[in-house]
Amino acid sequence: MGKNKLKKFAEMERMENVVQCPRDILLSEGFPLKGHWNDNFFHAPRPITLELGCGKGEYTVGLARQAADKNFIGIDIKGARMYTGAKDALDNKVENAAFLRTEIELIDNFFDKDEISEIWITFPDPQMRKVNKRLTSTRFINAYRKIMPPSGIINLKTDSPFLFEYTRRLATLNNLEIIEQTSDLYADGRDDALTQIKTFYELQWLSRGKTIKYISFRIGDNPLQEPDTEDLEKDDYRAVPRFNPAEHSMI
Numbered sequence: 378m379g380k381n382k383l384k385k386f387a388e389m390e391r392m393e394n395v396v397q398c399p400r401d402i403l404l405s406e407g408f409p410l411k412g413h414w415n416d417n418f419f420h421a422p423r424p425i426t427l428e429l430g431c432g433k434g435e436y437t438v439g440l441a442r443q444a445a446d447k448n449f450i451g452i453d454i455k456g457a458r459m460y461t462g463a464k465d466a467l468d469n470k471v472e473n474a475a476f477l478r479t480e481i482e483l484i485d486n487f488f489d490k491d492e493i494s495e496i497w498i499t500f501p502d503p504q505m506r507k508v509n510k511r512l513t514s515t516r517f518i519n520a521y522r523k524i525m526p527p528s529g530i531i532n533l534k535t536d537s538p539f540l541f542e543y544t545r546r547l548a549t550l551n552n553l554e555i556i557e558q559t560s561d562l563y564a565d566g567r568d569d570a571l572t573q574i575k576t577f578y579e580l581q582w583l584s585r586g587k588t589i590k591y592i593s594f595r596i597g598d599n600p601l602q603e604p605d606t607e608d609l610e611k612d613d614y615r616a617v618p619r620f621n622p623a624e625h626s627m628i
C-alpha cells in the first residue's frame with residue numbers, strides 16, 4: 378500500500394465523522410449505534426439519508442450542505458475514496474454528514490428497522506451478469522426494507538441504460554410508486570441537487586458523452602419479483618478501461 382493511503386487511513390481512524398467496525402466484531406458483538414445514530418452520533422433527531430457506494434461522497438456532503446434538517450451517511454468499502462468526502466465535511470463543519478466504511482450487504486447490522494428514510498445510489502456498477510450484486514435488485518430492496526419504512530425512497534443516478542431500464546421494470550412490475558424518472562437528466566433543463574451535484578464517476582461518464590439517467594421510487598412492502606431482462610440490451614461501452622487501475626484497488 379502506498380504511503381499516501383497509509384497516511385489517509387491513519388487520519389481516518391481519528392476523524393470523528395468516520396465510523397469503521399471490523400466485520401468479526403460487528404457480527405459477534407453487534408453495533409452500538411444501531412437504532413441510536415440520531416441520539417448518540419448526530420445528537421439531533423432528523424431523518425437519515427444513506428448514499429450507498431458513495432465513493433468520495435459528493436451526494437453525502439452536497440445534500441448535507443443543502444438540507445440542514447436531515448442527516449446523511451455515505452457508505453463505501455473503499456476508505457481512500459471516502460477520505461475525500463469526510464475531510465471536506467470536517468474542514469467545512471458540515472456536521473450532518475458522516476461516513477461508514479463497510480460492505481453494503483451488512484447494512485442491516487448497522488441500522489434498525491425504519492431508521493433510514495431515503496437512499497441514494499450513485500453510479501454503481503450495473504452488475505449486468507450478476508443480479509444478486511445489483512444494488513437495485515430484489516435482494517437489495519429486501520435488505521433496504523429491513524431499515525426503511527414502506528414510504529422510504531430510493532434514488533438511483535446512473536449512466537447505465539441497462540441498470541436504468543432494469544430498475545424501471547422492477548419498480549413497475551412490483552407496483553412500487555415511481556416518483557420521478559428521466560433517461561436524460563441534463564436535457565430537462567433543471568437546476569437542483571440532481572444536476573448541481575456531480576460525482577467523480579458521473580464526471581467521467583459525462584466527459585465520454587454519456588447521458589445521465591435518474592429514477593426515484595418508494596420501497597413499498599409487497600412481495601417482490603425479478604423483472605424479465607432477456608430482451609434487455611447490455612451496455613456496450615463498459616469493457617473499455619477508463620480509469621487509472623489504482624482507482625480500482627479494494628482499499
Ligand SMILES: C[S@@+](CC[C@H](N)C(=O)[O-])C[C@H]1O[C@@H](n2cnc3c(N)ncnc32)[C@H](O)[C@@H]1O
Pocket residue numbers: 429430431432433434452453454455458479480481482499500501502576577578579
Ligand atoms: C463505480 S463507483 C461510484 C462511486 C461514486 N458513487 C461516484 O459516483 O463517483 C462504485 C463504488 O461503490 C463501492 N462499492 C461497490 N460495491 C460495494 C459494496 N458491496 N459495499 C460497499 N461499497 C461498495 C465501490 O467501492 C465504489 O467506490
